[in-house]
Amino acid sequence: MEHLPLRGLRVLDMTRVLAGPLSTMLLGDLGADVIKVERVGRGDDTRGWGPPFDERGESAYYLSINRNKYSLAADLASERDRATVMSLVATADVVVENFLPGTLERLGIDAGEALQRHRDLIWCTISGFGRDSRRPGYDFVVQAEAGWMAITGAPAGEPVKSGVALADLVAGKDAAVAILAALVGRSRAAPIERHVVVSLAESARAALINVAQNALVSGVEARRWGNAHANLVPYQLFQTRDRPVVIAVGNDEQWIACVRALGLTDLELPELSTNSGRLANRERVVRALEARLIERPAAEWLRALAAANVPSGVVKSVLEAIQDAGDASPLTGMPSSVGGVSRRPPPRLDEHGDAIRRLGWGALPRL
Numbered sequence: 001m002e003h004l005p006l007r008g009l010r011v012l013d014m015t016r017v018l019a020g021p022l023s024t025m026l027l028g029d030l031g032a033d034v035i036k037v038e039r040v041g042r043g044d045d046t047r048g049w050g051p052p053f054d055e056r057g058e059s060a061y062y063l064s065i066n067r068n069k070y071s072l073a074a075d076l077a078s079e080r081d082r083a084t085v086m087s088l089v090a091t092a093d094v095v096v097e098n099f100l101p102g103t104l105e106r107l108g109i110d111a112g113e114a115l116q117r118h119r120d121l122i123w124c125t126i127s128g129f130g131r132d133s134r135r136p137g138y139d140f141v142v143q144a145e146a147g148w149m150a151i152t153g154a155p156a157g158e159p160v161k162s163g164v165a166l167a168d169l170v171a172g173k174d175a176a177v178a179i180l181a182a183l184v185g186r187s188r189a190a191p192i193e194r195h196v197v198v199s200l201a202e203s204a205r206a207a208l209i210n211v212a213q214n215a216l217v218s219g220v221e222a223r224r225w226g227n228a229h230a231n232l233v234p235y236q237l238f239q240t241r242d243r244p245v246v247i248a249v250g251n252d253e254q255w256i257a258c259v260r261a262l263g264l265t266d267l268e269l270p271e272l273s274t275n276s277g278r279l280a281n282r283e284r285v286v287r288a289l290e291a292r293l294i295e296r297p298a299a300e301w302l303r304a305l306a307a308a309n310v311p312s313g314v315v316k317s318v319l320e321a322i323q324d325a326g327d328a329s330p331l332t333g334m335p336s337s338v339g340g341v342s343r344r345p346p347p348r349l350d351e352h353g354d355a356i357r358r359l360g361w362g363a364l365p366r367l
Helices: 019-029 079-090 111-117 139-145 166-188 200-206 209-218 252-261 275-280 282-293 298-307 318-325 353-363
Strands: 010-014 033-038 070-073 094-097 122-127 195-199 235-239 244-248 312-314
Touching: 010 019, 010 079, 019 033, 019 094, 019 122, 019 166, 033 079, 033 353, 070 079, 070 353, 079 353, 094 166, 111 122, 111 195, 122 166, 139 166, 139 200, 166 195, 166 200, 195 200, 235 282, 244 298, 252 275, 252 298, 275 282, 298 312
Parallel strands: 010 033, 010 094, 033 070, 094 122, 122 195
Antiparallel strands: 235 244, 244 312
């Protein structure tokens, strides 16, 4: 039998684009019943973010973050549709939304009132730049303003964003964590404490982790290192005879194992025996490894490094990485990252609307 720890939990998903839908998909992967409320006619913005589209006309972007959900199309300006949504709120465990401040209140949907009325309800607001900001939250803008682009890219090149929308992804996972924590403590929490607020900007700044701490401790501005590491050497990309590899030496024992695996025992020197010494001699170490690694194909070096337990890997294409995932599907996406289960494909717009409007949560089949 499938292990679904959130079986029976009711989640009303009033989000769109990426961070919110990702957070609710994770809850759905773990067994929650998730109803996705979408705009009439258009649905989630990402339904149109293509090509590519599948044979049903659904965009790959939308499919990637909306499995294990049911779809209800609702016009929140309509009294009838708003009443349907509020009836779902009344018996939900969690509401997740990413509307700009004041938007839902003007439509007659007030988080504070709902939390006062329903003592077990958790309400999660996901914003771009904080509880009171009306700036729309787009990942690219957040990556720029949160310091990420200033430290990403070639040292002498221009600032570069991540290849995936990581600010959205981090915020979505932060939201899921915060929701689960709020659920654990909801019996002891006041209404205001059951209103969880996560922002892309705050999640992105927090995700600077050691880069931020380096700047805090040293007082020196962080800079771009390309495929190298500010604090570790060697910890970067190298070119072999046929394709690039990465070597990630994380401690002094791995350093000795690395130089022996590469046949560079002339680097077993006192001044290079510690990471601080290798940092001080970064160019010398990197030049020696570059000259050695270019002599043979990647597969040969990776076998030698693996035998020595040195962290290393080949730079794979996306299709190669997907092959490693095993259960990836064109319909339901990549396997769950939280040990969950793909039980339902992403819904078509308003696919379950008629049943939900008639029966509410009771329209959803029991697992």
